[in-house]
Every structure is written in structure tokens, then in C-alpha cells.
Amino acid sequence: MLRSPLDQLHSSYPDLATQLKSTSTQLHTHSFDTQSIPPVTSESMTPEQVGQQRRRLASEYHSLLAQTRQLPGFESFLQPVKANELICAVRNGPVVVLNCHTGRCDALVIMPGHDQIVHLPLASFTEHKARLARSQLDASLGKKGLRQRGVKSTNQISYEEGFERMLATLWNDIVQPVLCHLGFLSRIYNYAISSYIPNLTALLASTPTQLTHSCRVLAIGQANTPGQSRLPGTTKELAHVKAHMHNKAEYLQLIDSHATTAAVLDAMAQHDWIHLACHASQNVKDPIKSGFHLHDGTLDLSAINRRSFKNKGLAFLSACQTATGDENLPDEAIHLASGMLMTGYCSVIATMWSVDDRDAPFVADKVYAQLMKDGTLGNGEAGRALHHGVARLREKVGEKKFGRWVPYIHIGS
Structure with a gap:
């Protein structure tokens, strides 16, 4: 997971999380390199001293774990979730x-x-x-x-x-x-509305919410990103999103030069949903460096994760390959879509490969129309809305045009 149990502990108890991380790192390092422990004198530590240091660190680590598991909400900290x-x-x-x-x-x-x-x-x-x-x-x-x-x-x-x-x-x-x-x-x-999850734990945290006038929706559009190919369809796409939010939710859009990394990150903190119509890229060697290409640079998952968002709603990633992982690690959920799920969004719509710039506005229009009709999120509504939108696209382009309707997927609740 990109948002690990230690990240969650840090959000509530930063000092304890820092202690635990430091002790864990030292213990891990000393387990593999007996000469890596800083010497207490000018000479290297003896094997006996190394063993004593390792036992001290292990005792401290288990003491910190026990202390953490006494805290409300962390009773099962770093323990596997039970099957039932x-x-x-x-x-x-x-x-x-x-x-x-x-x-x-x-x-x-x-x-x-x-x-x-x-x-x-x-x-x-x-x-x-x-x-x-x-x-x-x-x-x-x-x-x-x-x-x-x-x-x-x-x-x-x-x-x-x-x-x-x-x-x-x-x-x-x-x-x-x-x-x-x-x-x-x-x-x-x-017969089936397909939704994906990186693991079953993602369903445990889902809480259905009603869409009210107080819900805040942020839309990001990059028709002309420096260094990237043009995406003229994003203008029409955001117009559809804005129209569906009228009298239904608070709406803000940042486009082109206004969509800087700092501005978007600050706006994400103030809004419940986000729609990203822009270029994006995956970094399979360092997944948290995967991100969205904005006017002044890349907004990566690392920066988003540091904000510790909680109880966010839908993230619609109308970008490039937002649900494509590493072909050498096909079982690892390390793509942008899964990353957004772990940073606090309960429901994510993404694509397994890049979509036609003409199709993205069409699908977004159908998805938001259905979501506004349902009026709720977090109980499978986003998956059903995407299923409806993709069905309309399939009718429009033909079933055999797999490359155009297959890539859209829903992840989360």
C-alpha cells in the first residue's frame, strides 16, 4: 500500500510513529550488517556489543508496538486483517x-x-x-x-x-x-458491473455518502500542457462536468496556466471529488513518483500522500494509463489509480491505456449524469455509472472497437 499503517499512525501520533520508524530502520539495518552500528568508541564494536545492541533495539521495537496497540483505532497495528x-x-x-x-x-x-x-x-x-x-x-x-x-x-x-x-x-x-x-x-x-480493488481491506474503509449541495467538486483541465501533446477534448469534457454539477454541488475548475502543482494540491485539500483531464505518467521503479502533468510540472503521488487526505469521494482520472502497473510485477497494485485510493479517495475511475480524446468527454458526460441521478457514492454507484457510460460508448463506436471502450475501469467502492 502507498498509504501504510505507519502513515496512518503518523497522522494521529507523529512522535510515536517517528520513534517506531527509526527503531525499525536501525533493527533492519543491523540485522543485515553487523558493522553498520555506529561505534560507541573510536574502535568498532565487538560481536558481543553488536548482539546486545540488536537485542536492545528488538526490545524497544516490541515495546513501541505494544504501546501503539493500546491506542484507539490501532489495536491491530501491523497485524494481518482477519479473514472473517x-x-x-x-x-x-x-x-x-x-x-x-x-x-x-x-x-x-x-x-x-x-x-x-x-x-x-x-x-x-x-x-x-x-x-x-x-x-x-x-x-x-x-x-x-x-x-x-x-x-x-x-x-x-x-x-x-x-x-x-x-x-x-x-x-x-x-x-x-x-x-x-x-x-x-x-x-x-x-451480467456484471466490474469494479477492482487492490485488496479486500479497501472495502472495509468505504462509507456511503449522500451527494449534497455542500459537496465540493474540483475539475482540472490541461488542453495545452508545456512539453505534452494537445488535448482539445478536455475543454468539452470540463464543460460536461460543470453542467452536471449545476445546482447539485459546489464546483471549481482550474485550467491550463491556472492548474499549477501547488494550486491543484491546495484545492484538492478543500474539495471532496476531483476530475483530472490531463496527461499522466507511471514510474514503475518508484511508484510514488507517478503523477499528473500540470502546467508547471508533475504532481506526483508522493506530494498528494503527504497531505494525508481523509474521507474523500470520487477521483476521475481521465488521463493516460492511470491504471497500468508494472508488467514485471503484474500482481502489484502500484498504479496511479490505486495510489489515489490509498491517499484517501474511496472511489476511482481510471483507464488501463490512453483513450481517444474524443471519447473522454462522452464517457465523462454519461458517468456524471448517472452519478447525479443516483445522488450517492461509496456503495458501488461509481462502478454502475461507469458501466452505463461505457455501454453507451460501446453502442456508439461498435463492440469490435475494443481499444476504445475496454480501457475504462473502476477501482474502490
């Missing part, structure tokens, strides 16, 4: 956990109101098939020019055979067996 607590987080529909290993692949199905986890072997799927599907996807996206948001030429968005082969593999070997187990058949989007 995670199962209780499943409320609005089945949750399917996929596990792909060299030796086998399986699905774990958790049903609302049930205290048992169902194990479903996926005998037809293999790690090799997963890697092949990823390669087919990358090849298709590369040929179509879908690695950067912007205006696409017609031939770039045309149907690619490799894309359909990849989707067929996922359907035949993973999705269909799961849906058959659940009693569903045919096309998945006729």
Missing part, C-alpha cells in the same frame, strides 16, 4: 480473487452473506497464457498508438486481431468458468 473481517467487507456482489502461479491458476469466490470462501480451479489457464495475452495486448496497443491520450487517426483505432485473441483467452479460461460457477452466461457486461 475481510469476508464481511463483501456486501454488494461476488468478489473474485484470481491467483496465477507457475504451477497452477485458481479463483477464490467470496459471496455476500457467506462465511466460506469457494475455491475454483482454473485448469485451462497457465502463467504462459497470461504472459502471451499480455504480449498480444501490448502489441495491439502499440500498433494502434494507444499509449498516449490524444486525437487518433481512423486507421490507428481500427480492430486488431491480436486484441480479440487476448480477450478470447481471458473469456474462455477465466471469466466464463467463474460466471458459470456463479450461474451467469453470455457476455459478461450483460
Whole structure:
């Protein structure tokens, strides 16, 4: 998680968190390098002194842990969440956990109101098939020019055979067996509204909220970002967002030169929702350096996380590859969308690759229309609104234009 338990402790008890982090770092370092302990004299410490120092640090660490677990809200600090607590987080529909290993692949199905986890072997799927599907996807996206948001030429968005082969593999070997187990058949989007979570803990923290006139919505638009390609569609996109907020919520937009990193960060602290229509980039080597390209630089997750936002609502990331992780770490939720979830937003809409600049305003219009109609957030409403918006886009462009409607995903509650 980008927002670790230690970050949460620091928000409430900064001195204790600093002590715990310092002791933990020293203990970890001394466990691997017996010569790294600063000498108490001009000479190096003896092995006996090293052992005494390590035992002292271990005792101090466990004492600080015990002290932390006496505090309200931190009773289970740095302990795994119990399985029965995670199962209780499943409320609005089945949750399917996929596990792909060299030796086998399986699905774990958790049903609302049930205290048992169902194990479903996926005998037809293999790690090799997963890697092949990823390669087919990358090849298709590369040929179509879908690695950067912007205006696409017609031939770039045309149907690619490799894309359909990849989707067929996922359907035949993973999705269909799961849906058959659940009693569903045919096309998945006729039966399921897909939402993703980095882990079940994300559902535990969700609290449904009513959309009222006091709700504050921030929209960021960058049609002309220095050093980036133009995004003319963002102007229309923000016009749609503004129209839907009229008489429904407080609305502020920062566009082009007004959308500096400092201004946006300060505005985020004052607003409940955020809509980002701009370029973005992932840093797979250092995920907290992933960020959004604004007028004067990149607003990264590290800067957002330092603000310790709490109880935020929707983050709509209408940017480039905001839900794309590291291809070498496919199981790690280290993308921008997951990062926004961990920084305090309960619900995130993002894309797995860059979208057509003409499609983004269309989807945003449909999503916000549905959200304003529902009037609530945090109980699956954002996922349903996105499902509705993507369905309208699919009807408009055609089912075979996978590259245009497939990338949109919802993460969170």
C-alpha cells in the first residue's frame, strides 16, 4: 500500500510513529550488517556489543508496538486483517480473487452473506497464457498508438486481431468458468458491473455518502500542457462536468496556466471529488513518483500522500494509463489509480491505456449524469455509472472497437 499503517499512525501520533520508524530502520539495518552500528568508541564494536545492541533495539521495537496497540483505532497495528473481517467487507456482489502461479491458476469466490470462501480451479489457464495475452495486448496497443491520450487517426483505432485473441483467452479460461460457477452466461457486461480493488481491506474503509449541495467538486483541465501533446477534448469534457454539477454541488475548475502543482494540491485539500483531464505518467521503479502533468510540472503521488487526505469521494482520472502497473510485477497494485485510493479517495475511475480524446468527454458526460441521478457514492454507484457510460460508448463506436471502450475501469467502492 502507498498509504501504510505507519502513515496512518503518523497522522494521529507523529512522535510515536517517528520513534517506531527509526527503531525499525536501525533493527533492519543491523540485522543485515553487523558493522553498520555506529561505534560507541573510536574502535568498532565487538560481536558481543553488536548482539546486545540488536537485542536492545528488538526490545524497544516490541515495546513501541505494544504501546501503539493500546491506542484507539490501532489495536491491530501491523497485524494481518482477519479473514472473517475481510469476508464481511463483501456486501454488494461476488468478489473474485484470481491467483496465477507457475504451477497452477485458481479463483477464490467470496459471496455476500457467506462465511466460506469457494475455491475454483482454473485448469485451462497457465502463467504462459497470461504472459502471451499480455504480449498480444501490448502489441495491439502499440500498433494502434494507444499509449498516449490524444486525437487518433481512423486507421490507428481500427480492430486488431491480436486484441480479440487476448480477450478470447481471458473469456474462455477465466471469466466464463467463474460466471458459470456463479450461474451467469453470455457476455459478461450483460451480467456484471466490474469494479477492482487492490485488496479486500479497501472495502472495509468505504462509507456511503449522500451527494449534497455542500459537496465540493474540483475539475482540472490541461488542453495545452508545456512539453505534452494537445488535448482539445478536455475543454468539452470540463464543460460536461460543470453542467452536471449545476445546482447539485459546489464546483471549481482550474485550467491550463491556472492548474499549477501547488494550486491543484491546495484545492484538492478543500474539495471532496476531483476530475483530472490531463496527461499522466507511471514510474514503475518508484511508484510514488507517478503523477499528473500540470502546467508547471508533475504532481506526483508522493506530494498528494503527504497531505494525508481523509474521507474523500470520487477521483476521475481521465488521463493516460492511470491504471497500468508494472508488467514485471503484474500482481502489484502500484498504479496511479490505486495510489489515489490509498491517499484517501474511496472511489476511482481510471483507464488501463490512453483513450481517444474524443471519447473522454462522452464517457465523462454519461458517468456524471448517472452519478447525479443516483445522488450517492461509496456503495458501488461509481462502478454502475461507469458501466452505463461505457455501454453507451460501446453502442456508439461498435463492440469490435475494443481499444476504445475496454480501457475504462473502476477501482474502490
